[in-house]
Amino acid sequence: MKENKCCCSKKQKKLKVVNIGLQTFAESLRAQGVTVAQVNWRPPRKLDSEMKNILDDLL
Amino acid sequence: MPVKKVTVQQNRYADSVTLMGILDAVKKSGKVMLAEVQMGTPQNVEVMRKLGFDIPATVNANDLVIALEAQTNELLDEAYKDVIDRLDRKHTDGEETFNSIxxxxxxxxxxxxxxxxxxxxxxxxxxxxxxxxxxxxxxxxxxxxxxxxxxxxxxxxxxxxxxxxxxxxxxxxxxxxxxxxxxxxxxxxxxxxxxxxxxxxxxxxxxxxxxxxxxxxxxxxxxxxxxxxxxxxxxxxxxxxxxxxxxxxxxxxxxxxxxxxxxxxxxxxxxxxxxxxxxxxxxxxxxxxxxxxxxxxxxxxxxxxxxxxxxxxxxEISDEKIKGIVDSYMKKFSPQQKYLRGVYCGGTFAEESLIYLKEHNPDSQLYFNMATKYARKLDSHLKSQCHTLVDLGSEEFTIDAPHPVFDPELRLKRFRQEAQDPETAVILLDFITAPGVHEDPISPFAKACAEAIKARGGALAVIASICGSVNDPQDIVKCGKELVDAGVILTGSNHQSTLLASAFMKALDNRK
Structure with a gap:
């Protein structure tokens, strides 16, 4: 098994989780003693059609 | 005169559970008369407009909208600051955060x-x-x-x-x-x-x-x-x-x-x-x-x-135990009580039961709320026919209500409907406990079961199993005791509940 892989024995106890989305899931993991980092995710900006056409032409 | 304020934070995302928590806290603060903190989806925008908020036409689903109404400008400003603090605080509690993956x-x-x-x-x-x-x-x-x-x-x-x-x-x-x-x-x-x-x-x-x-x-x-x-x-x-x-x-x-x-x-x-x-x-x-x-x-x-x-x-549950339970209840049922009703929150559990019931009772009139090879489809998902199982987690029930593992109310209502049906003899229930589901999914049912069984003078068999761990916050040992005290037949698994239900179906059909 690769060095960093999680699964499955608690003896290894090395799960480190990046959470994107529901904060409650991160809180549930922290309550179990797991190191969790939350991603301050923002939706990608939607290009307006004019800009998209310009980019399509360029690319 | 009340004052309103609408603020749009473009391209900012917060999940619905977090927003519900913020909204709840702001409403409880007593500073606002009306408050909505939502992503700008068309449905949310429509709700906010109906409440009298002037939402810009440019708002889209990627924008976060804060809409508040208060008695004074001071209260409005305080409430707004409160919302912003709570939105920002989520990511500044000393835990490591990333701005992107x-x-x-x-x-x-x-x-x-x-x-x-x-x-x-x-x-x-x-x-x-x-x-x-x-x-x-x-x-x-x-x-x-x-x-x-x-x-x-x-x-x-x-x-x-x-x-x-x-x-x-x-x-x-x-x-x-x-x-x-x-x-x-x-x-x-x-x-x-x-x-x-x-x-x-x-x-x-x-x-x-x-x-x-x-x-x-x-x-x-x-x-x-x-x-x-x-x-x-x-x-x-x-x-x-x-x-x-x-x-x-x-x-x-x-x-x-x-x-x-x-x-x-x-x-x-x-x-x-x-x-x-x-x-x-x-x-x-x-x-x-x-x-x-x-x-x-x-x-x-x-x-x-x-x-x-x-x-x-x-x-495992023994054949003798099943026979003993079925025999004792069959003596209590009135001739009018003819059917089994399963009121499920877990789709897989409903399916596991349907498969077994169909295989072991091939001639029984068994209905389900969705099309399946194991049962006939109900004319309406809102009303049971003959022996019926319903999965309250399926789309027709959850389209305008939360899934029953998060909010037991709708399933509780259906349980009471079945319990009051004079043709119902046996009700089958499943329960799921875990940190991520409803904090107390069983107590309301235990109370409803006790009332329903008492109302029938004991002539109503309610069978239930709990899918959960002793370590779950709901404490399945305590939950199980509540159900047993209410007169429910508690089994060790959905399969055991199904074996018992199948034996009841046979006995009820043979009596007709």
Whole structure:
């Protein structure tokens, strides 16, 4: 098994989780003693059609 | 005169549970008369406009809208500041945060990415995490099957697990993910394409005295022909490499025959014993394979324990016990009481019961709220006919109400409806406990059961099982006692409840 892989024995106890989305899931993991980092995710900006056409032409 | 304020934060996302918490706190502060803090989806914008807020036409689903009304400008400003503080505080409690997955460095030990974004964004983030070599757990649904295939192929290439999309439960390194029960550790490793089915196997393993090494969810479509069981095979490989796992259990609903054969053929080649439950499969599926085929979730759990050398004969419900219970109730039922009614919150449990009831009572008039080969479809999902099972977690019920594992109210109402039907003799219930579901899913039912049984002078049989762990915050021992005190027949599993229900069906039909 690769060095960093999680699964499955608690003896290894090395799960480190990046959470994107529901904060409650991160809180549930922290309550179990797991190191969790939350991603301050923002939706990608939607290009307006004019800009998209310009980019399509360029690319 | 009341004053209103609408603020739009463009391109800012916050999940619905967080927003509900903020909204609740601001309303309770007493500073506002009206408050909405929502993503700017068309539905949310419509609600806010109906409340009299002037929402700009340019708002879209990627914008966060804060709409407040208060008696004075001072109160309005205070409430607004409160909302902003709470939105910002979420990410500044001393825990490490990232502005995007691009900032994550796996060399720092990060090894799992848990994603619960709206489906349209989930695949893109999952792809970034897989490319960094992280295992991914995707709770989000509404990810296309093409995207799922791409992610799983990429996962294979990078040697990482892709759990999901639409994966509700998992356990890795002894840690429960999403809505998984806090099952204790042990030698049984599970790979599940059915979340509640896999959870039931895990919980029965614990109830029978042992524990699990891991539960690797695959998402419900993994055994579709397009996906070909990629995550299930990957999960088996991972469990083969894990020292703690002594036996592997595969859990799925009935899937594509060729894919099931492919997975079983792979399982035939591994050194550890493998048990499989593909709900609804017959013996022919397993005839040419080495794996131990089983036909109920309980059967799979107990077979796995047997292979670990753990005896659990006492766990099963005996024919004598079933006969004794059925006989005692049949004496109490009036001639008008003729039918079984199952009121489920777990779709897999409803299906497990339907399969058994159909097989063992082929001539009975059995109905279900959805089209299935195991029962006739109800004329209306709102009214039972003859023997009926309903899954309150299915789309027709959840389209305008929360799923019953998060809010038991709708199922409680249906329970009371069945209990008051003079033709009802037996009611079948399932319960699910875990940190991620309703904090008290059972007490309201225990109270309703006690009232219903009393109203019938004891001539109403209510059968229930709890899929959960003793370590769950709801405490299944306490919950079980509440049900028993209310006069409910509490069984050890949904399969046991079904065996009992089947015996009741036979007895009721034979009496007609």
């Amino acid at each position: 691009d900032e994550v460095d796996p060399a720092d030990g990060w090894n799992l990415c848990q994603i619960s974004l709206p489906g349209e964004y989930a695949a893109e983030e999952a792809k970034k995490a897989i490319n960094k070599g992280l295992d991914v757990f995707i709770f989000s649904d509404n990810v296309s099957i093409d995207e799922e295939l791409q992610l799983k192929r990429l996962g294979d290439e990078k040697d990482v697990l892709v759990m999901g999309p639409d994966c509700g439960v998992g356990m890795l390194d002894g840690v429960a993910l999403a809505t998984m029960s806090l099952v204790r550790e042990g030698p049984v490793g599970i790979v599940g394409a059915s979340g509640s089915g896999a959870q039931e196997v895990a919980c029965i393993v614990e109830k029978a005295g042992s524990g699990i090494s891991a539960l690797i969810g695959t998402g419900g479509r993994d055994l579709y022909p397009q996906i070909g069981g990629l995550s299930m095979i990957k999960g088996i490989k991972r469990l083969c490499e894990d020292d703690q796992t002594k036996v592997i259990v595969l859990v799925s609903k009935l899937a594509d025959r060729a894919v099931m054969d492919k997975v079983l053929t792979f399982a035939d080649g591994v050194k550890k014993p493998v048990v499989a439950i593909f709900l609804g499969a017959d013996e022919s599926l397993f005839a040419s394979h080495k794996v131990h085929g089983t036909f109920s979730l309980e059967g799979a759990a107990l077979k796995a324990l047997e292979l670990c050398g753990i005896s659990c004969k006492d766990f």
